[in-house]
Amino acid sequence: AQTVTQSQPEMSVQEAETVTLSCTYDTSESDYYLFWYKQPPSRQMILVIRQEAYKQQNATENRFSVNFQKAAKSFSLKISDSQLGDAAMYFCAPIGGMRFGAGTRLTVKP
């Protein structure tokens, strides 16, 4: 079975600080992509960043980066210089989508 675990239901960060959201998973697949999605109060799911499992280099997208540990099946998201607009639910989908974690609600304090 493919399982996805986001162990932090809620996280809080001060504006301009850095926060890391964790995600672990279990799969027998070898070729897959990993995704982080953001869902603001508007309910629209937006892709934040994606990582190819065969690449050792961690993906970076502006202030967002991942720490991908394939052997440990860990895929965390780091948000640097947090902004008020980053407040949202964050979901990881580390097995090519279709299986999502329960989400982490991120609050950004001014």
Place this chain on the structure above:
Amino acid sequence: GAGVSQSPSNKVTEKGKDVELRCDPISGHTALYWYRQSLGQGLEFLIYFQGNSAPDKSGLPSDRFSAERTGGSVSTLTIQRTQQEDSAVYLCASSSRTSGSFTDTQYFGPGTRLTVL
């Protein structure tokens, strides 16, 4: 198309009635997915289409739920004899997924909020 669209955006129905939810994927996307998101919860996978066929419908919670896709485009999720526990946001996504691949980014619609009274 500009993006994934879903209709209606909100649906209120009475227990026992049937409802149909519609999804229009991005033009050219071969894969289409349905998810259910209960209040404050994560996404629960329901069904996946590749073209008009559904290789994975393992997430459909009961035989009251069914979905179809025609012309490799529009999809309809039907819930028969709705129950209060069916109340949720139903999200649709599409991707240019190649069969057997786990590599494509999904693009989501805005969802349909279903309320069963």
